[in-house]
Amino acid sequence: MSKFKKKQGNVTPGISTASLPDIVFMLLFFFMVVTKMRDTELMVKVNTPQASELTKLEKKTLVNFIFVGRPTDKFKSKAGTKPRIQLGDKFATTDDIPLFLEKHKVSVAESQRQSIISSLKVDVDVTMGIIGDLKTSLRKAGQLKVNYSAKKRERTK
């Protein structure tokens, strides 16, 4: 009888935390799959407008991104408060557009160059002056397929 003494202090075991990292890893993998690395630091404020007639950008490799907005607080002293164009990781003017497009073009196969789209991520507050100049330089460079980045909203009735 003494051999089978009941263990003292039999409290219910605490919640096992062994599965906690599993949950966290799952969240981690979700984010790894759904997001992409922000390869360039956004030096301009870009809050895209809302629109209802949206088309999805299919192949990311065929898309080059052009950011237009007012410089963020960090860069206000360097670049001012008027809307600026950001290509890649630095500020640019409309004169830099042809070179930028060309650099992207060479990374794309010959047969697919016709399908290259320029995604314009423009802030709501930007005035149309700079956009008009941007569109003109895109047309001069032969880049006619343009996508104005926007967030989805319902169509008006």
Add this chain to the structure above:
Amino acid sequence: MSKNKHRMRNEINAGSMADIAFLLLIFFLVTTTIAEDKGVLVKLPQWSEEPPPEMKLNSRNVYSVLVNAQNQLLIRGEQMRIEDLKNNTKIFIANPDKRSDMSENPQKAIISIKNDRGTKYKTYLEVYNELKAAYNELWEEAAMAKFGKNITELTNAQQKEIKDGIPLVISEAEPTKFGEEK
């Protein structure tokens, strides 16, 4: 001492694994963005050095959209709210009542946009969006009437047929400079 011999349970402390996982998660949250990959697709007109040829356009076929630096709309000489633009455009293109001051037929309808350099991009895109929505709705209605199916269910050739019947012609003029940001 003899207690250890009876211990069969694995005693790896899982607490620090969670810390590592949290660190990695926060790293990813901070350095990545969920790619925003949708937008309004627009085909810009070809560039040519010479001015476009003077086309004899009947003013009844032209739907002029003017946006000023105060982000107000002037449609064919009358002020309009953005909410009414889409339906007004649809009526102009389709011209169901066969009015003589509206388009002769959808194939001759031309929309012309002119904004100011000081117009906000938000307003410009809203206007463009409403015009595109007008065409999309006309195409959807035509697809339903002609083929009895949703436009997304049609073949490419059928879609082209619908779109050629009501071609999207939006021309943009050089912007005015009244409200340019100094």
